[in-house]
Amino acid sequence: MEVIKANAVCKTFSRPLASTQTGVIAAIKQFVAPPKENINVIDNVSLSVQQGEFVGLLGANGSGKSTLLKLLTGILQPDAGSLTVLGHHPSKERKAYTKKIGAVFGQKSLLWWNVAIIESFRLYASIYKLSRQDSERRIEQLSELLGLRDLLSSPPKKLSLGQRMKAEVVASLLHQPQLIFLDEPTIAMDPVSRLNLMNFLLQLNRDEGTSIVLTSHNMADVHHYCQRSVIMEQGAVLFDGKTSDILSLEHGKVLEIKTCSALDSQLLSEFEYELIEDNHYRIKTSTELAKEALSRLAFHPNVKDVNLSPPSLDHAIHHFMTAARNTL
Amino acid sequence: MNSMVFIRFLQLSLKDLSVFRSDFIISIIHILIYQGIFILFWDALLRQLDSPLGEWDKGSLALLILVGLIFSSIRMLFFGFTTMSSKVINGELDKYLCRPVSPLLALLAEDTKIWAAGHSLLTCSILFFFMDQVYDYQFTTLSFVYFSISILVGSLTLVLMEGCIALSAFWFGNVDRLFYLINSFGDFQRYPITLFPKLLQHFLIYVLPIGLVSSIPVMFLVGMYDEPASMLIIQGVILLFWLCGFVWLWRCALRRYDSLGG
Numbered sequence: 001m002e003v004i005k006a007n008a009v010c011k012t013f014s015r016p017l018a019s020t021q022t023g024v025i026a027a028i029k030q031f032v033a034p035p036k037e038n039i040n041v042i043d044n045v046s047l048s049v050q051q052g053e054f055v056g057l058l059g060a061n062g063s064g065k066s067t068l069l070k071l072l073t074g075i076l077q078p079d080a081g082s083l084t085v086l087g088h089h090p091s092k093e094r095k096a097y098t099k100k101i102g103a104v105f106g107q108k109s110l111l112w113w114n115v116a117i118i119e120s121f122r123l124y125a126s127i128y129k130l131s132r133q134d135s136e137r138r139i140e141q142l143s144e145l146l147g148l149r150d151l152l153s154s155p156p157k158k159l160s161l162g163q164r165m166k167a168e169v170v171a172s173l174l175h176q177p178q179l180i181f182l183d184e185p186t187i188a189m190d191p192v193s194r195l196n197l198m199n200f201l202l203q204l205n206r207d208e209g210t211s212i213v214l215t216s217h218n219m220a221d222v223h224h225y226c227q228r229s230v231i232m233e234q235g236a237v238l239f240d241g242k243t244s245d246i247l248s249l250e251h252g253k254v255l256e257i258k259t260c261s262a263l264d265s266q267l268l269s270e271f272e273y274e275l276i277e278d279n280h281y282r283i284k285t286s287t288e289l290a291k292e293a294l295s296r297l298a299f300h301p302n303v304k305d306v307n308l309s310p311p312s313l314d315h316a317i318h319h320f321m322t323a324a325r326n327t328l
Numbered sequence: 329m330n331s332m333v334f335i336r337f338l339q340l341s342l343k344d345l346s347v348f349r350s351d352f353i354i355s356i357i358h359i360l361i362y363q364g365i366f367i368l369f370w371d372a373l374l375r376q377l378d379s380p381l382g383e384w385d386k387g388s389l390a391l392l393i394l395v396g397l398i399f400s401s402i403r404m405l406f407f408g409f410t411t412m413s414s415k416v417i418n419g420e421l422d423k424y425l426c427r428p429v430s431p432l433l434a435l436l437a438e439d440t441k442i443w444a445a446g447h448s449l450l451t452c453s454i455l456f457f458f459m460d461q462v463y464d465y466q467f468t469t470l471s472f473v474y475f476s477i478s479i480l481v482g483s484l485t486l487v488l489m490e491g492c493i494a495l496s497a498f499w500f501g502n503v504d505r506l507f508y509l510i511n512s513f514g515d516f517q518r519y520p521i522t523l524f525p526k527l528l529q530h531f532l533i534y535v536l537p538i539g540l541v542s543s544i545p546v547m548f549l550v551g552m553y554d555e556p557a558s559m560l561i562i563q564g565v566i567l568l569f570w571l572c573g574f575v576w577l578w579r580c581a582l583r584r585y586d587s588l589g590g
Binding site for chain 2: 120
């Protein structure tokens, strides 16, 4: 069953332009009619997500990930194209639609700043028309899972960013939504909490068939949890497929070498390399040349540690996007 | 929005206020002092008044001052309109746009100053009965009915006009100065509008309907109007105009809303 169906969706924002002219007349012109330009924040995006998919939305800052999520949640309305989510038009059938979704925006708080977080949870439970019993049970279950139980009477202003994020997640998942949108949900979370949250999402995805769309700059999260990735650049979809396919786009190996002192640059000249820190080199090589690079560098007397691995998702995406930008 | 949600909003609103207890107590003292001085001033002024001001005798002038408090209290229920522009600028509609709740009602409920509204209404009621001993108001049941309808319709009209100004924030961003500008006409609420030139009277009824929340209802109450029904119909038409404008603007505003960057 298709839960998200976006067809040629576009969204344009106008952005003020800095005046290139100086002087009083230019300043008056700038004040009366400030020059603006229209930018396509979402440019002809088509997307289809099936029920039970766990999709990672990736891309550089300003690539349109959050705007796409806001269109999908009904916060923004598309300028062109058609959008159907769970059988609804998100912004036109808001009330019926939003009962079925959960949305967490890492940079926008749902909580009342000065009041105990449990009060905010109770407000959202009443918005979703949960019975008192159900809401208390759900608050307890989620708080326990995310380690918030002792913090329920604390206001968000007294919490760390990571703890606040957990509270945002609890507030958004109280009503057991069919589809969850998360915009950078693990921002500022400690590794244990991050894993707890991601495992919890995975459990929802596997056991209850909840569809999940998340944006994240944490490639480890995407790599381990999202079966499918969508890479965006300048408002357009550059890649849409299995996360493992991104890795296969990046052929070759990464050889990391730690040395006692700087290596002779002549020795490295044949390879594509970068100096990560003093005496720590990362060499990118093709699979075919990896053996030769290893034999030539690993046994050098100056080398104290060697690690040969496939490229990470970060590298694969970086490589993929650099290539895509060059062809744009 | 169901009543349970509204009650939750009010509870949160009160809890939010009571976090800073001293500030909360001082704000109540501030209202008491402000309203006390206001009443003392007008009472002193009215006592010095030997002859009526046009058609307005002491009793109707006292009523005019009291009736102003009714609108003030209704306005406090819609205080969210005055804070809307900062919320639009800061993308605070997001949290309600993706929830099964009316974003407009949620924003208004978030900032409803029910305690201030109750306080103004209580002051008004107490003074109404107290001042009745001094000025001896004369009105009939029918004129009171006309008055009640008129003040309700007038207040809703002015609130909707303020709502339209608030919604303009979706296009212009910060509209606080526009609110200040409109509020600077607020003093006309305390003055009998029939004392002003006809052009200004029409302005204060049809364009900036401040006259509809004080002078016109009091004129109904004290029987200054020969044909109150026709004026009530006009008030209804003005209300309908602002209501249609508000609904249309709200629909456009949601299309215009561009949230914040991610």
